[in-house]
Structure formats: structure tokens, C-alpha cells
Amino acid sequence: GAGVSQSPRYKVAKRGQDVALRCDPISGHVSLFWYQQALGQGPEFLTYFQNEAQLDKSGLPSDRFFAERPEGSVSTLKIQRTQQEDSAVYLCASSLGQQGSRNEKLFFGSGTQLSVL
Amino acid sequence: AQKITQTQPGMFVQEKEAVTLDCTYDTSDPSYGLFWYKQPSSGEMIFLIYQGSYDQQNATEGRYSLNFQKARKSANLVISASQLGDSAMYFCAMREGARAGSYQLTFGKGTKLSVIP
Numbered sequence: 001g002a003g004v005s006q007s008p009r010y011k012v013a014k015r016g017q018d019v020a021l022r023c024d025p026i027s028g029h030v031s032l033f034w035y036q037q038a039l040g041q042g043p044e045f046l047t048y049f050q051n052e053a054q055l056d057k058s059g060l061p062s063d064r065f066f067a068e069r070p071e072g073s074v075s076t077l078k079i080q081r082t083q084q085e086d087s088a089v090y091l092c093a094s095s096l097g098q099q100g101s102r103n104e105k106l107f108f109g110s111g112t113q114l115s116v117l
Numbered sequence: 118a119q120k121i122t123q124t125q126p127g128m129f130v131q132e133k134e135a136v137t138l139d140c141t142y143d144t145s146d147p148s149y150g151l152f153w154y155k156q157p158s159s160g161e162m163i164f165l166i167y168q169g170s171y172d173q174q175n176a177t178e179g180r181y182s183l184n185f186q187k188a189r190k191s192a193n194l195v196i197s198a199s200q201l202g203d204s205a206m207y208f209c210a211m212r213e214g215a216r217a218g219s220y221q222l223t224f225g226k227g228t229k230l231s232v233i234p
Contacts, residue, residue, distance in 0.1 A: 003161075031220065042121075042208050042224030043162070056221070089160060105152065106222060108162035 002026075004109035006092050012115045013082045021077045021112045023092030032075050033106060034067055035091040043091055049075060082116045089113050120144065121209050121225035128230050130199045137184070138194040138228045140209030149213045151192040152222060153183065156206040165207075168192055196230075204232045 005024040013019050025032050031050055035043035036059075045059040051072035060067070064082075069075040079086055093106040122141045130136035142151065153165040168176045168183045176183040184193040196203060206229050210222040 033221065040226070042210075042226050043222075045221040045223070048220060059221075091160075091162065093162070105164045105167065106162075107164070108154075110160040113160075 004092055004094055004107055006090075006109035006112050008112060009110065010113050010115075012117065015083060015116055017082050017116075018078065018080045019082055019114065021079075021090050021114070023075045023077070023109060025073065025075070025092070025094030026096075026107055027073075029094035029096055029107070030072075031095040031097060032069060033093045033095075034075070034077050035093065036061075037089040037091055037111070039088070046077070046090075079114075082114075084116050087114055087116045119225075120223045121211055123209055123225035123228050125228045126226075128228055130196075130203075130230065130232055132201060132232055132234050133198055135195060135197045136199055136230065138196070138207050138209075138230065140192045140194065140225060142190050142192060142209070142211050144190075144211065144213050146213045149211055151183070151185070152210040152212070153181070153192075153194045154208045154210060154224075155203075156208060156227070158205070162208070166194065199232045201232050201234060204230060206230075 007022045033048050034046040037043040047067045048056040049069040052069050064080045066078045089111040091111045093108045095104050095106050097104050120143050149170045151168045154162045156162050166176050166178045166181045166183050168185045175185050180197045182195045206227045208227045209225045
């Protein structure tokens, strides 16, 4: 597709359930990012991939969060044993370059809105 | 300390008028990039404009311009001739450093702009 695609658009989970969020970046984009956006806040960095390598996972809030990009294209963000504080919009972004020059812009998807009841 | 501060939670502007959205930033790195993104109700973050720390001139992109005052560490977005479609959340973001691995964007909390007909 032409842009970054995320699915599902909305996800409702019961507390304790596992969820998987999918991101399909722009074809050929090397870099892929996951961000978490709480209601009324700006996006916060979760993790970064360069191709299939996860180079930075410093933003993941706990070991319940896990991300993968096994073939260097589609990525999945998995949250185990969801809790109410995990409720947020999860944004995926991709960019063309590898390390990312200062001026390289990110292309974002529309996000997955996760609600944990 | 917050790296990106947007002090205006909400702004109103009359259609066809100009509006300035404020952004101040905090970094000790001499090399950094500043970005503005627009987030309409659909949720997708749309890139608007970029300013590098070493750029001599203020950035412009169509109706968007960036008022960059390096000594004051401010990077205000100016939207000229506002349109109804400009109603959205606006986020200021920064990427620090020229060192390898500097890739993630840090976002402010955003400003909600409402354009009045």
C-alpha cells in the first residue's frame, strides 16, 4: 500500500488478555518505530527496528510488551496480560533510512486504539 | 525536565487569519532537528515542516513556516491563511544528535487548533 497500515483499528481486551497489534510499513522502508499515545498526550517512543534487528527497546514499559519484525517488513507489537494502564493508541511509523539522519521524517499509520476493561 | 514544551492546550483562529503555535525545547546537544506534525481526528500523524539546528534560514512549506529562535530555544509554527481543514492537534517534536543511533522523535503534549468559520 501507499502508506503505513495498522490493524486492528480498534481493540477491546479484558484485563489479563494477550493482544497483538500489526503494522505494515511503507514498502522498502528500513526503519520502523512503535509509539504509545495516551489520551491527551503526545506519542511516546516504545521501540525501534532497523530491518529485522530491534536496535532499541528502551521505551517498552515492562516485560509484558514484546515487539518483533522477523522478515524486516511487517511488525507485531504484543502485550501480554493486559492491564488498564495499557489503554492507549499505539502508533507505528516507518522511514526510509537506516540510522536516520537528523532531517529524516517519519510516516505514521492511523494507529490501533486499545481499550482494556 | 520536559524536552519539548507546548504551553497552549487549545487555540482558536478565525478562518483566513494567521495563527502561531508555540514550542520550546531543551537540549544540550548542538546538533538536533525539530519537526511539526498534524494529527487530525483520523489519528494519523502528518509531517508538516522540519528545521535543523544548523539551518541559517527559517523553514517554510507552503502555508507553514517555522519561527526558529535558537538562543531562546523556541520553534514556533506559523500557519497563514487558516482553513477549516487545519482544525487538528499539532505536535512539536525533536530528534537529538548526529551520533549513530539517534533516531527517535520526542514529542510535546500538543496544541488543539480549532478554526472558526
